[in-house]
Amino acid sequence: MxxxxxxxxxxxxxxxxxxxxxxxxxxxxxxxxxxxxxxxxxxxxxxxxxxxxxxxxxxxxxxxxxxxxxxxxxxxxxxxxxxxxxxxxxxxxxxxxxxxxxxxxxxxxxxxxxxxxxxxxxxxxxxxxxxxxxxxxxxxxxxxxxxxxxxxxxxxxxxxxxxxxxPIVEGESIDLSKAFRASRYDKGDADYINCPMNKEQYLAFRNALVNAEQSEVKDFEKGNANFFEGCLPIEELARRGEDTMRYGPLKPIGIWDPRWGDVEDKDVRRAKRAYAIVQLRQEDNAGRLWNLVGFQTNLKWGEQRRVLQMIPGLEKADFIRFGVMHxxxxxxxxxxxxxxxxxxxxxxxxxxxxxxxxxxxxxxxxxxxxxxxxxxxxxxxxxxxxxxxxxxxxxxxxxxxxxxxxxxxxxxxxxxxxxxxxxxxxxxxxxxxxxxxxxxxxxxxxxxxxxxx
Ligand SMILES: Cc1cc2nc3c(=O)[nH]c(=O)nc-3n(C[C@H](O)[C@H](O)[C@H](O)COP(=O)(O)OP(=O)(O)OC[C@H]3O[C@@H](n4cnc5c(N)ncnc54)[C@H](O)[C@@H]3O)c2cc1C
The missing domain is CATH 3.50.50.60 (FAD/NAD(P)-binding domain)
Structure with a gap:
């Protein structure tokens, strides 16, 4: 040697x-x-x-x-x-x-x-x-x-x-009797898990997001807060207006649960679709870890669990990682x-x-x-x-x-x-x-x- x-x-x-x-x-x-x-x-x-x-x-x-x-x-x-x-x-x-x-x-x-x-x-x-x-x-x-x-x-x-x-949640903790697999406009495979909300659920969720407790942003991190207009915390999007999230990461357009029926007519489809949809994207090949798309956040971890479990299908979600911005x-x-x-x-x-x-x-x-x-x-x-x-x-x-x-x-x-x-x-x-x-x-x-x- x-x-x-x-x-x-x-x-x-x-x-x-x-x-x-x-x-x-x-x-x-x-x-x-x-x-x-x-x-x-x-x-x-x-x-x-x-x-x-x-x-x-x-x-x-x-x-x-x-x-x-x-x-x-x-x-x-x-x-x-x-x-x-x-x-x-x-x-x-x-x-x-x-x-x-x-x-x-x-x-x-x-x-x-x-x-x-x-x-x-x-x-x-x-x-x-x-x-x-x-x-x-x-x-x-x-x-x-x-x-x-x-x-x-x-x-x-x-x-x-x-x-x-x-945040990332464990796949098996998502309730698929409420959530469903589909991709927007049925493009490609049904790669996303979608959690649909009605208007009442959406408004309650937005209210909880806006009022949830934030983590302290350290002095040395404050400068970064301005860098990411294209990557805003979800609570900040919620604060910007009642519908801002519905035009951003919670956009319901083009996502359809087959359980809602085989509807061709566009107007009927529009009337029947969800008011807002939270999407989860696969994080690993085996499909055991799923991240909430567009949910980067500064909320405290306990608050993330409380508020995100209001999302239909995530009531019992096990969080593997919480959202961060640091x-x-x-x-x-x-x-x-x-x-x-x-x-x-x-x-x-x-x-x-x-x-x-x-x-x-x-x-x-x-x-x-x-x-x-x-x-x-x-x-x-x-x-x-x-x-x-x-x-x-x-x-x-x-x-x-x-x-x-x-x-x-x-x-x-x-x-x-x-x-x-x-x-x-x-x-x-x-x-x-x-x-x-x-x-x-x-x-x-x-x-x-x-x-x-
Ligand atoms: C503000 C903050 C809070 C955190 N809170 C937690 C928490 O509660 N729980 C948790 O699990 N993780 C927390 N983390 C993550 C945490 O930093 C890591 O889990 C862990 O400390 C990483 O260990 P490390 O050895 O990689 O880095 P560190 O423990 O940060 O060690 C890196 C070392 O390198 C030295 N160093 C840096 N640059 C140079 C250089 N050029 N030359 C010589 N030395 C250098 C630093 O002085 C430091 O001693 C936090 C991180 C930050 C920034």
């Missing part, structure tokens, strides 16, 4: 911290570069590594929930971040929440004391030389100069600085990355964390684990690994790095959190949801077996 080369990790957030630790644990020297405190991000408040910028929760501890399964996989893979989170956990009713100060200080100490980890407190201004094995994990608030260099490297279209995404640097990973998290056009450059379009703290740690593991393998002249797609870490990496999975049904790439909709179907389908999720968990942990020795 060749003498391992050293590796550079840029960004000591959740992903970079995990990556640097895994590299050092593999016996490879690593330089970890963090810009704080020399340069501040608009959301971080401390100089510590792995700072949690908002909530202090990693999500459910229960391994038959998606975030719980991902945590359990990481625990078995000897993640230093999850181990430290367990050590500094606080009671949170079944979730893994931490004392954020103690958690970040402990990780900063642990890494600082490791003789294989050299820490440099400097802003990285551009991508390092192509020969150097590098993990880039600079997160949603990557500093401007580096983000520009990354954009030059990926191409302008492939690096995004703002995320305006609609500053977020992320790359078009399905086009750029391999499932090893290496860039296709520069295999020595590996990306991890929110930058690759995963969402959530545990998902960032998972990316850091894989990126660090693979950087160390490359440094030793060995082949990098991919994780089984039956595991949550593998399913998530496969989703973000697989252009076939995404582009067949959807043009743009939007960040994705851990969820069971990403896992392949079981050999024998199980109808009961709890039992099914339990079976996903058992399969994932079994298939992870050979990686967690």
């Amino acid at each position: 060749k003498e391992p080369s050293s590796v550079r990790v840029i960004g000591a957030g959740l992903a970079g911290t995990e990556a640097a630790w895994q590299i050092a644990q593999s016996g490879v020297d690593v330089t970890l570069i963090e810009m704080r405190p020399q340069k501040r991000s608009p959301a971080h408040h401390t100089n510590e590594f792995a700072e949690l910028v908002c909530s202090n929760s990693f999500g459910s501890l229960n391994a038959d929930r998606a975030s719980g399964l991902l945590q359990e996989e990481l625990r078995r893979l000897k993640s230093v971040v999850i181990k430290t989170a367990n050590l500094y956990s606080v009671p949170a009713g079944g979730a893994l929440a931490v004392d954020r100060g103690k958690f970040s200080s402990a990780l900063t100490n642990t890494l600082s004391l490791n003789p294989r980890i050299k820490i440099v407190r400097n802003e990285q201004l551009q991508l390092p030389h192509e020969e150097e094995i590098t993990v880039i994990a600079t997160g949603p608030l990557t500093s401007e100069l580096l983000a520009n260099d990354l954009k030059n490297f990926t191409g302008i279209e492939e690096c995004h600085f703002f995320d305006a995404a609609s 500053r977020n640097t992320f790359i078009n990973s399905p086009k750029l990355l391999k499932p090893t998290l290496q860039f296709r056009k520069r295999p020595n450059l590996i990306a991890a964390g929110q930058l690759v379009g995963t969402e959530g703290y545990a998902a960032a740690v998972a990316g850091g684990w894989l990126a660090g593991t693979n950087a160390a393998l490359l440094a030793k002249g060995l082949d990098p690994i991919t994780m089984p797609i039956t595991t949550m870490i593998g399913a998530l990496t496969n989703f973000i790095s697989n252009d076939k999975t995404i582009t067949k049904v959807k043009k743009g790439f939007q960040p994705m959190p851990a969820n069971f909709g990403l896992l392949p179907e079981l050999n024998k389908p199980i109808r009961d949801k709890r039992s099914r999720y339990g079976a996903y968990r058992d399969r994932a942990l079994k298939d992870l077996g050979r990686y967690n020795q």
